[in-house]
Amino acid sequence: MYRLKTSAAFDSAHFLAGYEGKCANIHGHRWIIEAEFSGSELIREGTERGMLTDFGDIKNAVRQLADSFDHSLIYEENSLKAATITALEDEKFRLIPVPFRPTAENFAEYFYRRLRAAELPVSSVAVYETPENCAVYEEDI
Numbered sequence: 562m563y564r565l566k567t568s569a570a571f572d573s574a575h576f577l578a579g580y581e582g583k584c585a586n587i588h589g590h591r592w593i594i595e596a597e598f599s600g601s602e603l604i605r606e607g608t609e610r611g612m613l614t615d616f617g618d619i620k621n622a623v624r625q626l627a628d629s630f631d632h633s634l635i636y637e638e639n640s641l642k643a644a645t646i647t648a649l650e651d652e653k654f655r656l657i658p659v660p661f662r663p664t665a666e667n668f669a670e671y672f673y674r675r676l677r678a679a680e681l682p683v684s685s686v687a688v689y690e691t692p693e694n695c696a697v698y699e700e701d702i
């Protein structure tokens with residue numbers, strides 16, 4: 562089995578609606594997406610011979626996911642009043658609604674599924690909210 566890893570970071574704000582504690586307030590993280598790709602067969606011919614998949618492809622895919630959230634306020638759909646959203650948009654803030662509570666666990670699954678949809682051989686995704694804390698998503702076999 563071969564395993565490749567790549568990571569990318571983004572700096573964004575979020576809050577956990579309905580949380581009892583400080584994380585209910587808007588606060589920021591330097592989120593790190595660490596994705597692992599695996600397989601038992603290497604490419605046999607062509608420019609990618611001897612590779613599981615080109616580092617360039619997985620690096621770009623994870624980088625694009627990170628950039629799509631960078632320097633934004635990520636919020637769960639229906640967790641902010643319409644008037645609040647309008648006011649923030651009027652200020653030209655970058656708002657990103659997500660259809661899930663923006664926890665490290667949900668982000669790990671979301672990024673995993675996005676990488677799968679891109680037909681990359683992803684096997685797990687870890688999302689760090691702080692250098693010490695991360696959530697890992699991998700599919701049950």
Ligand SMILES: Nc1nc2c(c(=O)[nH]1)N=C([C@H](O)[C@H](O)COP(=O)(O)OP(=O)(O)OP(=O)(O)O)CN2
Pocket residue numbers: 577584588663664665666690691694696
């Ligand atoms: N299982 C999870 N627990 C929590 C998540 C999560 O995504 N999954 N997220 C949060 C909050 O986003 C919060 O920002 C993280 O809180 P905390 O661990 O307290 O972060 P700090 O490192 O900033 O805490 P200090 O102890 O103040 O340094 C909460 N839980």
Ligand SMILES: [Zn+2]
Pocket residue numbers: 575584588589590690
């Ligand atoms: Zn947080």
